[in-house]
Amino acid sequence: MFDDVILLMGGRDKGLDFAGLAPKINAGCAALILFGEARQKIHDQLSPLVTKPIIMAETLRQAVDNSKFYILNSKLERASVLLSPGCASFDEFNSFEHRGKEFKKYVQGG
Helix, strand or coil, X not given: CXXXXXXXXXXXXXXXXXXXXXXXXXXXXXXXXXXXXXXXXXXXXXXXXXXXXXXXXXXXXXXXXXXXXHHHHCCCCCEEEEECCCCECCCCCCCHHHHHHHHHHXXXXX
């Protein structure tokens, strides 16, 4: 059985259209958590199309915390948190590597 996926998306907008992701999100995710500067744009494009819960967060740290809260308070038996931002990291971090290191630290409780 597959884990339920909590998808984290956001950062600085690169001018992308996110609407095409809706079928994949509906088919493969338990929830979508949006963070960073682009969170409202992504929400505006996906909320009419996505049937899963969409949770807003200002920062990546808040997105990770929200994912932990969602998992603990839902009926998911197994869950994975997937950082697939679809956006640049420069709203909060100085590189994608920096964002990845911080994500790992946040997930581990740091």
